[in-house]
Amino acid sequence: MKKKLTVILVVLSMVMSLLVPSAMAFSDTKGHWAEQAITRWENAGVIGGYEDGQFRPDQALTRGELAAMISTIFHLSQTAANRYPDLPSGEWYTPYMLRCVAAGFLAGTDTGAEPLAMVTREQAAVIFARAFMIPEETSSDTGFFDQWQISDWARPFVRAMKNQKMIAGIGGNLYAPKQPLTRAQAVTIMLPLLST
Numbered sequence: 668m669k670k671k672l673t674v675i676l677v678v679l680s681m682v683m684s685l686l687v688p689s690a691m692a693f694s695d696t697k698g699h700w701a702e703q704a705i706t707r708w709e710n711a712g713v714i715g716g717y718e719d720g721q722f723r724p725d726q727a728l729t730r731g732e733l734a735a736m737i738s739t740i741f742h743l744s745q746t747a748a749n750r751y752p753d754l755p756s757g758e759w760y761t762p763y764m765l766r767c768v769a770a771g772f773l774a775g776t777d778t779g780a781e782p783l784a785m786v787t788r789e790q791a792a793v794i795f796a797r798a799f800m801i802p803e804e805t806s807s808d809t810g811f812f813d814q815w816q817i818s819d820w821a822r823p824f825v826r827a828m829k830n831q832k833m834i835a836g837i838g839g840n841l842y843a844p845k846q847p848l849t850r851a852q853a854v855t856i857m858l859p860l861l862s863t
Contacts, residue, residue: 693722701851704858714854724851730773731760731782733791736853737772737798738763745769753779772797785847789821792834792844795856796824803827811842818844828856 693709693716696702701724708714716722728736737743746762747769754761760782767773768780772794775781786794796803803823808814810829817825825842828834833856837843 694720696722696724699724699851701855704855705851707858708854722850724854725849727785727847727849728853729760729783730780730786730790731758731764733786733794733848733853734767734773734782735760735763737794738766741770741798743767743770751775751780754782758782767794770798787844788834788842788846788848788852789817789825789844791848791853791856792828793821793824795833796828799833801827801831801833804830809842811836811840813841813843816844817842 693705696705699705705714705722705724709716714722743766746765749756749761749765751764754764764773764780764782768775773780795801801824804826805823806826807819807822809817809822809826811817811825814822814825821844825834825844834842837846
């Protein structure tokens with residue numbers, strides 16, 4: 668109960684640092700499949716849109732942007748030693764990435780931290796599972812028709828997140844693990860926390 672309450676409190680204090688707050692309803696979310704989730708988070712004062720009044724729900728998130736969001740949610744302050752050649756000290760995303768690394772939420776790839784790469788749906792499942800302390804499942808059977816496309820390292824986390832009803836497929840019982848995570852999908856993953 669204490670852990671759940673802590674998660675709720677930090678999530679409700681979240682400010683997506685990549686967004687510019689908007690005082691009006693978003694001009695590009697009416698009729699969007701994630702409209703309800705976007706509206707509920709906006710009404711809770713957690714997310715905002717861009718200066719042009721748009722939320723851009725279908726825009727993909729980079730790994731650096733997702734790290735900034737997660738770092739802000741949990742008020743991360745401890746920073747890992749920078750062992751990544753693609754995280755220059757002067758870039759805005761570097762401290763966020765290193766905080767997520769220190770917290771154990773994020774790991775690099777074979778080529779580095781890849782802060783400007785689009786975060787894939789399978790990477791997002793692992794990052795969110797670690798952040799919200801959802802343990803990976805022993806079985807790697809996710810139930811998705813395309814589970815063979817999910818990397819071995821991500822499959823147990825995808826299954827765990829699905830069982831917690833924090834992720835869903837894209838239709839036709841497909842997970843599309845290699846596709847980039849969109850802003851709408853990121854907000855939707857967080858919605859069960861708002862309902863708790």
